[in-house]
Amino acid sequence: MPRPTKVSAAAVRKAAAFIRGGGTVVFPTETVYGLGADALNAKAAARIFEIKKRPHFDPLIVHVSSIRQARTLAHIGPEAEALMKRFWPGPLTLVLPKKKIVPEIVTAGLDTVALRMPADPTALALIKAAGTPVAAPSANRFGSLSPTTAAHAGAQLKNGPDLILDSGRTRIGVESTVLALRDGKFFILRHGGLPREEIERVTGRLGAALKGGRRPASPGQLLKHYSPRAALRIIGKTPVRLRKGIKYGYLAFTSRPAAAVGCFRILSRSGNLAEAAANLFSHLNELDKAGADVILAEPVPARGLGLAIMDRLRRAAAR
Template identity: 55%
Template sequence: MILKTDTASTEPTPAVTRAAAILRAGGLVAFPTETVYGLGAVATNARAVARIFEAKERPHFDPLIIHLGSADWLERCVASVPPEAGRLAERFWPGPLTLVLPKRENIPDIVTSGLPTVAVRMPAHPVARALIHATGAPVAAPSANRFGQLSPTTAQAVEEELGERVDLILDGGPTQLGIESTIVALGETGPRLLRPGPVTLEELCECLGREVAVAIGPAATPESPGMLLRHYAPRTLLRLFDPSTAPKAALACRVGLLAFRAAPTSHEFAVVETLSATGDLREAAANLFAALRRLDAAGVDAILAEPVPETGLGRAIMDRLRKAAAPRA
């Protein structure tokens, strides 16, 4: 069931109040954040969290992110907060930054995949914050889609993906950023970027006044979501594509193009989706998953994705495209 809610309200709407009651009772609620839609359960309710893995068909070795109502809630979930974590939270919370920190014993192992660390963030979306506060507890929430598929940026996309597997879907309209949060681990070896996102590597380095190590790539034991080789993928075969070098013979079948700026005139495509006519990386990120979802629904034989510049937010876009184009198991 989808319930529309007022994103401008500073008080819990009837839809949010109902959703919070479902969460407290051990149910699953899909809700908007500024990044993508999340599939939430109360983080300390192991049985409810297990339903997330079941609904998404998600492997239990892939940990979840816990969403907090305020920065003060950190102490509910983490054992210690290094000074650099405090600086990042002060600068970027509420917002699309996830911190990986030592966990408290009250956090069930199913949330962290048995790891001694936990991923936490404070979302900026008013509906997400209202829901978490109305629930009165931290909420564990990965993206509200089947595992490995495209992250949803609308309530309708959640319904198409999960349907009756979710007890309630809160509709707060399309998400603003359209791409998952940046993830940074903070430990004895210093800050490490585990997943690029809306908070860029340059912004992290500027905030901390030091280099941040980049630890992006497939991991045998993921430290955070989004670290597996194949992820964020449409059902249709996707490949990265450079129109300046690709021969026309490469387009022998019915092909859809995910263009960064505009479709090249040297090739013919059955369907074209443009991420940003002006080359704006933030606009491109916001449009990424919705554009891939439309191409996936267009009935093409393959999707070719044009690379974007790998600076700033472009790193996050290319991370998602490379994972979507990774070989299928």
């Protein structure tokens, strides 16, 4: 595994050379760290699936540096372009009809492609320097916790990427929101870093979230995902009964737990959902490292970024 390299102009140039040469690079975005490869190189994209142990039916998000670049990859109507102009660069992915230039492996054989323009200077510099769109899922082993630090990514991908760019902890901490346009109406495929309420100020009321199945229409739709090593259980209002011989971790929303657990983390003492989202994966990772057998997670309010947090917790808790 390569050691994380602090971000610099020289490091970005080196990373771009790896991308152009068909290699893979771990790089930061404002959401989580991604594992990137040339989106137009099917062999390079296949390496992403190999490194992550990701099933080939799960499509990748393609990252671009401009709307102009997005137009080379997808058919973009006025509704989608309006969202791009309002929210790009940012944590919004749009699933759109693809053009033939996009390899089948990137889209998992679907006739659509997921596009995003990240709001991170390193990510944008890398895409521009590489001179190609970059396919990049989260830089983790498939189904595991998404990495919000370069060290967390490196620990999960020990035999894979050619380079790991390190710019510190990511700002948002959960993946992008994913939308699809169907019959003139936008639907949420995945709650994420752009709150639903902000999108609806532009689009009007969004269609109900579309559930994924065995063949997802976009990344992050599989029923079990974003999982720590420990079993995760979302607790309700009734008192928790702890079993002897089990080491419990506790993920609290605003205050330390009343239950006598071995270790705990608090998402946000002030109840700030943005702070809670930024802490989610790192806190779950810390509870894993502390040796918890079971992680008890408190629910958070189902509004704003709370929708994304609860989506991740429910998928992590799925059996």
